[in-house]
Structures are given as C-alpha cells and as structure tokens.
Amino acid sequence: MFMKFIGAAEGVTGSCTWLYHPASDTQLLVDCGLYQGTDHEVWLNHQPFEFDPKKIKYLLLTHAHIDHCGLIGKLVREGFKGKVYCTNATARVAEEMLLDGAGFSDSEYTKEDVRRIQWSPIDYSASEIAEQRRDFKWGKIFTLAPGLTLSPWRSSHVLGACGFSINWNDQGDKSTYADRSIFFSGDIGCQSSQNCYLPMMKKNHAPPPYTDFLVMESTYGSRVREDQYKSSENRIRALEQVIIDTKERGGTLVIPTFAFHRTQEILTDLFTIGLRWRNSCKGDLQCYLESPLSNRLNKVYGEELPRLLSSTRPQNLDRQYLRDDLTETTGIHPKNIGNLFDNLSNGKVATSGKLKVTPSDGGDKGNTQPRKKKTVTPMEILKEFDVVVVSGGMCDQGTITRYLSIVENKPRNTLLLTGYQAAGSKGRQLLESETEDVACTIEDLSSYYSGHADQAILLDYLFELSGRKEQDNSCHVFINHGESESKNVLREAIQHRAAEKRPNDRIVSEVSIGLKKWFDLSNSTYIDNSPVLTEPTVNDLTRELLELKSMLATQSREMIAIRELLEHLTKEEA
Ligand SMILES: [Zn+2]
Ligand SMILES: [Zn+2]
Structure with missing residues (x-):
C-alpha cells in the first residue's frame, strides 16, 4: 500500500490523501477539499489534479466542511465515477454545500456535476433505513476490494463526522486477513470524555485500539484552550450577556455565522436561553434567521437528530450524534430539538420559551424569497428583531454583506463573531481596527465555539486506550492539517508523551510530518518514483x-x- 498527501500537507485546507493498493489495483482518496485562504491557496483549486480522477475507485469523506469536500464537484466533472463513502448526514450536508458552491463565478463544476455524485452512506440512506444497514455500528467493516477493507469511527467534530480505518494485505487475497492498517482522523472534535461542552455533539470518540499508522490533524496542535472557554455554562452566559447588553441599549445583536454546524450551535444556545427566560421577568426574545443555506441544512439536523430516537431505531444507533445529557445542559428535550430545526427549514417559526426564531425563507423548499409578502429591508429587520442570525462567518460573503454597513453605524447595535477570522477577512479587520471607524460594539465569542481539539485533547485522543483491549503493536503517526508551527509543536508533544511510557497508553514508535511524497506503507519508507503507472493524461x-x-x-x-x-x-x- 502506498500513500501520498496531496492537500492539507503544507497548510490547513485542501484536505486530500491519495492511496494506492497495488495488490487489488485500487486507487482511493481520503477527502477532496477546497483550498482556502491566500491567493496561492485559491490558485491551487484551479490546477489539474495530480491523479487521474477516472482511475480513482473510492472517495472516503470524513465530514462536510468545505476544506474536506469542496473539490468533489470538480473531481466528478473530470471523470470520477466511484462511490463516496461517508455517513448519511455528511452526504446530505456536503451535497447542499457543493450545490451552493456551484453558484460561485469561479467554480470549476456545475450543479449537474454535484447531482452525479454517487453517495454511498455507510450508516443508512433514505431507502435503506434500518434495512440492509440495520447492523451498522462504528467500527463495522466494509469490503472495498480483495484484501482491502474500510471501517468508520465516529468523531465529535460536527454532525456526521467520522474517521476511517483502512485495512489491507499485500496479497490482495480475500481469504487472507487484512493484517495492516492505517487510520485517518479527519478533523478531531473537542468533546472529550472528560469534558463535553459544545451544544449538541456527543463525546466518546477515539481511533481504533489497533492501527499500524495513524494520520491526525493538528489545527490547534500548539494551543491549549483556557478552562474558562471549555464550559457550556460560561458560553451560554456570555451569549446571554451580549443579548441583554444590546437589548438595554435598544439595539440589535447581529450574528454572522458559518452555515454548517456553527449556525445550528448558535441556534441551540439561543433555544436554551429562551427556555431559561421562560419563568423570568425578561421580555420576549425575537430572532430572525436569514441564511438560506443553513436553513436547508436545518432540514438535515431536523431529521438526523431525532430519527435515531424513534422506537424503531436500531439499538446500536442510539443517539448516534446527539449528546446524552442534552436536557440537563440546555433544558431541551432531545425529541424537541429536531422539531425546532424542522420548523425553521419548513419556513415556520421555532419557539423555545420566550424565544421566537423567524426564518427568512422556506429552507429546503428552495424558496429563498423573504417569507413576508412585502419586501423587507435590513433596516426594517433590525427595527423589529432583537437578534439577527445571518450567513457569512467572516463577514466577506453571505447575507451579512446586506446588513454590515447598517449595523456598524449605530452605537446601540452589536456585531458578534463566533468563528475563526482569516487574515485579510473583513471580520479580522473589524476585530483589529480601532473603534472610531465602527460605531457598534464588536464582540468575539469564537474561543467558546471552536470545534477543533486543542493539544491536550489531541494527545488524549491519540494515546488513551482506556477500557479498550491492550494493543500489541506500535503505531507510526503522521501529522497533517496544520500550520508548520502547530505540526512541529504537536510532534514534540507526542514524542514527549510517548517517552513517558504511561501504562495504558498507545505505543507510538515514530512521529512524522506528512509530506507531499509517496510513502510505501508496507515497507515504511519514502520512495522517489510514483508507484501508480499512468499514461500521460x-x-x-x-x-x-x-x-x-x-x-x-x-x-x-x-x-x-x-x-x-x-x-x-x-x-x-x-
Ligand atoms: Zn472540519
Ligand atoms: Zn478541516
């Protein structure tokens, strides 16, 4: 088996790893993401693929963030006809994200290309619920080719996220046990068994106890998140305080946010605050949601979250994604959270205690017109609502662009950022600029909402084998998906922990930084020439x-x- 890092090797974005199993002549990819950030990174999206898309048999998709799925449309356009293995939630979200991306002027694919993608959900699909895949459980083995199998392992990063273990033998013989293995973490969430603090996703995620190689992300490999940010209660109170302060000034709180997952986390926190205000003297909380893409994704949340709570659910799918203590931390009954998202996606008001969320559109119905008969302007919306949730997490694109100048000019308003602001983005400028240019209050709660594990959680994720079978082999770790500093610092931290030889830790024999070079996994060595024989294309x-x-x-x-x-x-x- 051979492996080459294509993307997320020299930075964070463009996740893509190319694998070749010569014994079964199978080429596959793990993720096929968009490069984001600098001009050079954007330029990379328009370069030819290093591989021949027609020869790729499978794509394993870890999750639906655009830096992992954003080039699938281009892959299909250039001849990829294979199956895309991922969870049902990932397939549905990724399809919406890609359809949305096809609308951009510099897109290399069309909506038709997206509709030709052969999604192959590993847990279930609409027609197969609780039938063929009734026996799905994390770690289940799927055969890709003789002597080549795959098994998914859940991640707490975002809805639908998982890691993939790929097992193989060098004979390509079906009867022979696939005796070598490599695990791809995908993005690693921060909901650890010690502390599960983000609004929805359940904890308990870990790589398989046995693996010869492990590829792990390192976005926050050099950072340790302060304890104050790892608390549900602190986060909800911080958001509540921003709402109260803005209301007292007679202004409106505007929250530009990423369409996938962050919007749903913000909404869950708002639902919680609405419930908490139910028996208080605080007034009603009127919220407006103007984000057509996230409202289409609300449909997926509305179905995925409660589906697994129904009485006919397979036992082992019990609350596959939803955190078990949702009611304790938020007051929301697990059955209701699906209804709230479902209402929004159907263009209906979602009510939670004193909170009423009015969507601007009918979500999945493709109706992006304002639901009110008369045309509503941002000015009117700001007058009518206490909180406005809009698309455009970095303030450069999305519905925030319609609101920004109006929000900025009034000292009574607040603009709340809840995600990473890339260098050069409008959001970063707002955070760094002096307040003279901008009259409104700028708040930043992004440290509370980040969905990536910090260094401490990354180390526990890799090393802890608590309660699982003791391993009998050592593991070679490859680090990708991070800036150079994060990767180097994480490598040192892993080496340090490995040297401690804690009794129940995984044994790590080697730690490398993933290179854009072919690596022979069967002989543990880099090779100079491509093992894939291709005619020049x-x-x-x-x-x-x-x-x-x-x-x-x-x-x-x-x-x-x-x-x-x-x-x-x-x-x-x-
Ligand atoms: Zn991600
Ligand atoms: Zn990522």
Missing part, C-alpha cells in the same frame, strides 16, 4: 507545460539580471 501534459512555462520565466529573469550586471560592470570599467 491531458492533465499531466498541462502540468508539464505550466512547469516549463515557469522554468522559462525564471530563466529569462536570470538572463535579464545577468545582462544588467554585465552592463553595470562594463559601465564601471569604462
């Missing part, structure tokens, strides 16, 4: 031409420099 030729062009450009720059130097020397001599 149009993509290869295009890439070679591009390389040639840049070589010529470099050479001509050097020639000019030499000529200038010669002229300079000649002048000096003269």
Whole structure:
C-alpha cells in the first residue's frame, strides 16, 4: 500500500490523501477539499489534479466542511465515477454545500456535476433505513476490494463526522486477513470524555485500539484552550450577556455565522436561553434567521437528530450524534430539538420559551424569497428583531454583506463573531481596527465555539486506550492539517508523551510530518518514483507545460539580471 498527501500537507485546507493498493489495483482518496485562504491557496483549486480522477475507485469523506469536500464537484466533472463513502448526514450536508458552491463565478463544476455524485452512506440512506444497514455500528467493516477493507469511527467534530480505518494485505487475497492498517482522523472534535461542552455533539470518540499508522490533524496542535472557554455554562452566559447588553441599549445583536454546524450551535444556545427566560421577568426574545443555506441544512439536523430516537431505531444507533445529557445542559428535550430545526427549514417559526426564531425563507423548499409578502429591508429587520442570525462567518460573503454597513453605524447595535477570522477577512479587520471607524460594539465569542481539539485533547485522543483491549503493536503517526508551527509543536508533544511510557497508553514508535511524497506503507519508507503507472493524461501534459512555462520565466529573469550586471560592470570599467 502506498500513500501520498496531496492537500492539507503544507497548510490547513485542501484536505486530500491519495492511496494506492497495488495488490487489488485500487486507487482511493481520503477527502477532496477546497483550498482556502491566500491567493496561492485559491490558485491551487484551479490546477489539474495530480491523479487521474477516472482511475480513482473510492472517495472516503470524513465530514462536510468545505476544506474536506469542496473539490468533489470538480473531481466528478473530470471523470470520477466511484462511490463516496461517508455517513448519511455528511452526504446530505456536503451535497447542499457543493450545490451552493456551484453558484460561485469561479467554480470549476456545475450543479449537474454535484447531482452525479454517487453517495454511498455507510450508516443508512433514505431507502435503506434500518434495512440492509440495520447492523451498522462504528467500527463495522466494509469490503472495498480483495484484501482491502474500510471501517468508520465516529468523531465529535460536527454532525456526521467520522474517521476511517483502512485495512489491507499485500496479497490482495480475500481469504487472507487484512493484517495492516492505517487510520485517518479527519478533523478531531473537542468533546472529550472528560469534558463535553459544545451544544449538541456527543463525546466518546477515539481511533481504533489497533492501527499500524495513524494520520491526525493538528489545527490547534500548539494551543491549549483556557478552562474558562471549555464550559457550556460560561458560553451560554456570555451569549446571554451580549443579548441583554444590546437589548438595554435598544439595539440589535447581529450574528454572522458559518452555515454548517456553527449556525445550528448558535441556534441551540439561543433555544436554551429562551427556555431559561421562560419563568423570568425578561421580555420576549425575537430572532430572525436569514441564511438560506443553513436553513436547508436545518432540514438535515431536523431529521438526523431525532430519527435515531424513534422506537424503531436500531439499538446500536442510539443517539448516534446527539449528546446524552442534552436536557440537563440546555433544558431541551432531545425529541424537541429536531422539531425546532424542522420548523425553521419548513419556513415556520421555532419557539423555545420566550424565544421566537423567524426564518427568512422556506429552507429546503428552495424558496429563498423573504417569507413576508412585502419586501423587507435590513433596516426594517433590525427595527423589529432583537437578534439577527445571518450567513457569512467572516463577514466577506453571505447575507451579512446586506446588513454590515447598517449595523456598524449605530452605537446601540452589536456585531458578534463566533468563528475563526482569516487574515485579510473583513471580520479580522473589524476585530483589529480601532473603534472610531465602527460605531457598534464588536464582540468575539469564537474561543467558546471552536470545534477543533486543542493539544491536550489531541494527545488524549491519540494515546488513551482506556477500557479498550491492550494493543500489541506500535503505531507510526503522521501529522497533517496544520500550520508548520502547530505540526512541529504537536510532534514534540507526542514524542514527549510517548517517552513517558504511561501504562495504558498507545505505543507510538515514530512521529512524522506528512509530506507531499509517496510513502510505501508496507515497507515504511519514502520512495522517489510514483508507484501508480499512468499514461500521460491531458492533465499531466498541462502540468508539464505550466512547469516549463515557469522554468522559462525564471530563466529569462536570470538572463535579464545577468545582462544588467554585465552592463553595470562594463559601465564601471569604462
Ligand atoms: Zn472540519
Ligand atoms: Zn478541516
């Protein structure tokens, strides 16, 4: 088996790893994500794939964030006809995200390409609920090819997220036990067994106890989150305080947020606050949701969260995603949370205690027109509502762009950021600029909401085998999905913990940083030449031409420099 990191190797985004199992002649990918951030990263999205999409048999998709799924449309457009293995929730969310992305002017694929994706949900699909896949449980083995299998393991990162264990033998013989294994973590959530504090996702996630290789993300590999941010109660109180302060000033709180998962987390916290206010003297809380994509995703939350609570559910799917103590921490009955999201996605008001959330549109019905008959302007919305949740987590795109100038100008208003603000984004500028330019209050609660594990949780995730079978093999760890500093600091931290040799820890023999180079997993060594035999494709030729062009450009720059130097020397001599 051979592996090459394609994306998320030199940064955080563009997650994609290419695997080749020669014994069964199977090529597969783990994730196929969009590069985001700098101009160079965006440029990478428009370059030819390094592999031939027609030769890829499977794509294993860990979750539906765009940096993991965003290039699937392009992959299909360029000839990929294989199955996409992922959870049902991931398939449905990713499809909506990709359809939304097809609308951008620089998109490399169309909505038609997205509709041709062959989703293959590992837990169930609409027609198969509790039938063929009734026996699904995390860790279940699926056969991909002779001597090549896969098994999914849950992650607490976002709805539908999982990691994948790929097992193989080098003979490609079905009867032979797949005796080698590599695990891909995908993004690692922060809901640990010690502390489960984010609004919805359940804890308990870990890689399989046995694995020869383990690829793990390192987004926050160099950070340790302060305890104050790892608390449901602190987060809900902080949000409540921002609402109260803004209401007292007679203003409106505007929350621009990411459509997938962060919006649903914010809504869950708002539902909680509404319930807490039920028996208080505090007035009603009127909230407006104007985010067509997130309202389409609310449909998925409305179905996925309660479906698994029905009396006919397979026992082992019990609350597959939903945290078990939801009622204790939020006051919301697990059965009701689905109804709240479902109402919104059907264009209905969702009521929770004193909170009323009015959606701007009919969500999955594709009706993106304001639900009120007359056209409503942002000005009117701000007058009528206490809280407005809009799309555009970094304030550059989405419905926030309609509101921003109006919100900014009034000191009574508050703009609340709840997610990562990339360098150069409008959100980052707002956080860093002096308040003279902007009249409204800017608040930042992103430290409470981050869905990535910090260093301490990453280490526990990797090492802890508590209660599970004692391992009999050691593990080689590859680090990806992080800035250089995060990767280096995490590598040192892993080496340090491995050297402690704690009695119940996984044995880690080696820690490497994932390189964009072929690695022979069967012989544990990097190789120089590609093990995949391919005839040159149009993509290869295009890439070679591009390389040639840049070589010529470099050479001509050097020639000019030499000529200038010669002229300079000649002048000096003269
Ligand atoms: Zn993610
Ligand atoms: Zn990611």
